[in-house]
Amino acid sequence: MPIEEVTLRYVRMRDFEAQVHFVPNSEIKIVSNRTRDFAQSLIRVGVAYREDTDEAFQVMREVAAAMRRDPEWAGRILDDLEVIGVDDWADSAVMLVCRFKVVAIQQWNVRREFLRRLKKAFDAHDIEIPFPHLTIYPGELKDGSAPPLRIRSQ
Numbered sequence: 692m693p694i695e696e697v698t699l700r701y702v703r704m705r706d707f708e709a710q711v712h713f714v715p716n717s718e719i720k721i722v723s724n725r726t727r728d729f730a731q732s733l734i735r736v737g738v739a740y741r742e743d744t745d746e747a748f749q750v751m752r753e754v755a756a757a758m759r760r761d762p763e764w765a766g767r768i769l770d771d772l773e774v775i776g777v778d779d780w781a782d783s784a785v786m787l788v789c790r791f792k793v794v795a796i797q798q799w800n801v802r803r804e805f806l807r808r809l810k811k812a813f814d815a816h817d818i819e820i821p822f823p824h825l826t827i828y829p830g831e832l833k834d835g836s837a838p839p840l841r842i843r844s845q
Contacts (some may be wrong), residue, residue, distance in 0.1 A: 693726075725798070729769055732791040732798035734805060737784030739819035745787060748774050750816050751789055754808045764804060767797040783821045 692704040692712065702719065704712045738747045757771030770792040779786040784833045793801045813820055829840045 694745060726795040729794060730793050730795050730798040732793050732801045732805070734789050734791075734802055735778060736787045736806075737790075737820040737821055738787060738813075739783075740785055742785070742818050744777055744787060745785060746816070747818055748789075749811075750812050750818060751787070751809060754805065754812050755789075755791065758801075758805060758808065764801070767794050767801055769793055773833065783823050 692706045694702060694704050695711075696703040697715070701716060702714045704714065706712065736751070751774065752772055755768075757821075759768050759771070759792065768791050773790050773792075775788040775790065777785060778788040791805070792796075793800055811818070812818075827840065829838050831837050
């Protein structure tokens with residue numbers, strides 16, 4: 692949140708939705724500054740389990756390189772995309788993590804634009820961005836067979 696005023700008694704800040712927050716100085720224990728010198732734009736992307744993570748990382752690098760060549764974005768991105776790797780095996784996705792070193796306060800704008808472009812690139816390369824889904828398992832009988840799953844239409 693950008694700081695609007697610092698007094699001897701409080702700090703006044705305004706959040707993204709324009710709400711004003713007054714924080715008494717006696718309550719401030721830790722201060723984190725996301726706008727000094729540079730920032731890191733951390734990006735977590737899920738791909739389907741069937742996807743080749745190396746191919747997904749390559750597409751991510753290509754999208755990032757194109758952004759760095761784009762005059763509208765080149766001045767905001769300070770370094771090449773850093774691919775961190777596979778971060779998690781989630782319920783419906785393999786989570787991939789990367790980050791950009793960017794000009795301070797641009798981390799969110801760069802992230803949004805990267806994700807917009809990455810969606811198009813994943814679609815073009817037929818890389819599935821998964822969504823939660825459910826497999827129905829009707830159980831197993833003692834003899835090892837499974838009862839049929841009957842679906843009735845009304």
